[in-house]
Amino acid sequence: MESKIKEKFKQLFDEKKIEAAVIFQTGTIPTKNAPNVIFSKDDLETLTWNPLNWNNLANYLPNLLGKKIGIVAKGCDSRSIILLMQEEKVKRDQVYIIGIPCSGMINIKKLEKDFGEEITGLEFNADKIKVKGSSSEKEYNKDDYLFDSCKTCKYPTPVIYDELIGSEIKGYRGENYTEAIEFEKKSVEERRKLMVEELSKCIRCYACRNSCPSCYCQECFVDSNQPKWLEKGQNIDDIFFYHIVRAYHMVGRCVDCGSCQAACPMDINILLLTKKLNKDVRELYKYECGLDENKPPALSTFEINDYNKFIK
Amino acid sequence: MSEENYEPKILAFLCNWCSYAGADLAGTSRIQYPPNIRVIRVPCSGRINPLYIIKALKDGIDGVLVSGCHPGDCHYQDGNYYARRKFNMIKNLLEYMGIEEGRVHFSWVSASEGGKFAAVVTEVTEAVKKLGPNKMKLFQNT
Numbered sequence A: 001m002e003s004k005i006k007e008k009f010k011q012l013f014d015e016k017k018i019e020a021a022v023i024f025q026t027g028t029i030p031t032k033n034a035p036n037v038i039f040s041k042d043d044l045e046t047l048t049w050n051p052l053n054w055n056n057l058a059n060y061l062p063n064l065l066g067k068k069i070g071i072v073a074k075g076c077d078s079r080s081i082i083l084l085m086q087e088e089k090v091k092r093d094q095v096y097i098i099g100i101p102c103s104g105m106i107n108i109k110k111l112e113k114d115f116g117e118e119i120t121g122l123e124f125n126a127d128k129i130k131v132k133g134s135s136s137e138k139e140y141n142k143d144d145y146l147f148d149s150c151k152t153c154k155y156p157t158p159v160i161y162d163e164l165i166g167s168e169i170k171g172y173r174g175e176n177y178t179e180a181i182e183f184e185k186k187s188v189e190e191r192r193k194l195m196v197e198e199l200s201k202c203i204r205c206y207a208c209r210n211s212c213p214s215c216y217c218q219e220c221f222v223d224s225n226q227p228k229w230l231e232k233g234q235n236i237d238d239i240f241f242y243h244i245v246r247a248y249h250m251v252g253r254c255v256d257c258g259s260c261q262a263a264c265p266m267d268i269n270i271l272l273l274t275k276k277l278n279k280d281v282r283e284l285y286k287y288e289c290g291l292d293e294n295k296p297p298a299l300s301t302f303e304i305n306d307y308n309k310f311i312k
Numbered sequence B: 001m002s003e004e005n006y007e008p009k010i011l012a013f014l015c016n017w018c019s020y021a022g023a024d025l026a027g028t029s030r031i032q033y034p035p036n037i038r039v040i041r042v043p044c045s046g047r048i049n050p051l052y053i054i055k056a057l058k059d060g061i062d063g064v065l066v067s068g069c070h071p072g073d074c075h076y077q078d079g080n081y082y083a084r085r086k087f088n089m090i091k092n093l094l095e096y097m098g099i100e101e102g103r104v105h106f107s108w109v110s111a112s113e114g115g116k117f118a119a120v121v122t123e124v125t126e127a128v129k130k131l132g133p134n135k136m137k138l139f140q141n142t
């Protein structure tokens, strides 16, 4: 897999079809891969492809406007690329997409916790993970460590690509929104209490925003001084405000890649918010983003007969 | 303040062309309605960024009313159709996050509906009164 991707990118660089490539490189520690933008084929040396590649690479595209870019894309990355096309941030002929059918990314934090000591080596094969530490070695089932968003992924095979490396993988067809549906059923007091509990952990590092390809605003509302929407600091009001607005900004724009949650250092269940909105958008407007680059985003269009009963 | 004489503060975003004129008509026709609302006039319901609603709640307002022209009547053709989607989503999200249904209201009120405007304000005021003070501003103490 890796050698095939490298080869393809090398060829694209040589033929001057791309000026930059968005890839994963091996990190400085075995548990982390580094998403990176490279400008020369020499940097392909450390290209890697394994279940640690949870970052959504489409995140790097809006900053590369005007360049011809090669990108490797999992199912979710490919949907984000389409979303960026829908929003006219990326042009189709600007990107060369190498699609990789994705068998799921693993939650390395969970694995680290279970393994107990520092991980010094990782080996992946089809459904097992071999973990090495300085004093022990153990094997785990990959399935037990997949991210929830990967387990319920509907589009593991990229929906758009110029070349597909690997064979197609069928998506999960069950209900993707179980958690949100369960949460909806709780009383309003309980929901408030649980939300406050969960969000109180937030340190407002904004890693969730920074890792999301849909959050490409030049100036995010949290950084704006004029007007100043919210205060700095750990006040729960401000934390709540941030999360409501961030989630709201994802209406009809979230591909459910899980990058935001994977990036969160406090393990906050932020997908609980976006899942709810994805579900509502699907129910009310029969819309899923990132599937058709010629369709307008859900909030940039309307139907005369849209749901109206909530309005007096 | 005791529960009974609690008077909520309610912010109303009214579109210039219909609901604001409707409010005006209610006034000139001397129709009585509760004095709890503070009005902000906006060019169109489509001008309302849901951020305003959340910001108002965060800063301690007890209730919010957003009102525009009836579907089909928007001065800018379709501002309220776009707005309707945004309103629906923010309403769902706020409730999901534990902000009571009944804090945030939406209505279509035309320039000729002074009576409807008064009725809407009365209904909204009652609903917010029932809920008591906005708990979002009390988060700091929870």
Ligand code: SF4
Pocket: A209, A214, A215, A216, A217, A219, A220, A221, A222, A245, A246, A249, A250
């Ligand atoms: S949170 Fe909202 S304002 Fe901030 S970057 Fe994301 S979409 Fe833009």
Ligand code: SF4
Pocket: A056, A211, A212, A213, A214, A250, A253, A254, A255, A256, A257, A258, A259, A260, A261, A274
């Ligand atoms: S909000 Fe999270 S899950 Fe949705 S697209 Fe952004 S990073 Fe992915």
Ligand code: SF4
Pocket: A201, A202, A203, A204, A205, A206, A207, A208, A209, A260, A263, A264, A265, A266, A267, A268, A270
């Ligand atoms: S990544 Fe986590 S801690 Fe950081 S701002 Fe987002 S939710 Fe808060």
Ligand code: FES
Pocket: B015, B016, B017, B018, B019, B043, B044, B045, B046, B068, B069, B073, B074, B075, B076, B079, B080
């Ligand atoms: S002008 Fe009244 S809703 Fe657009």
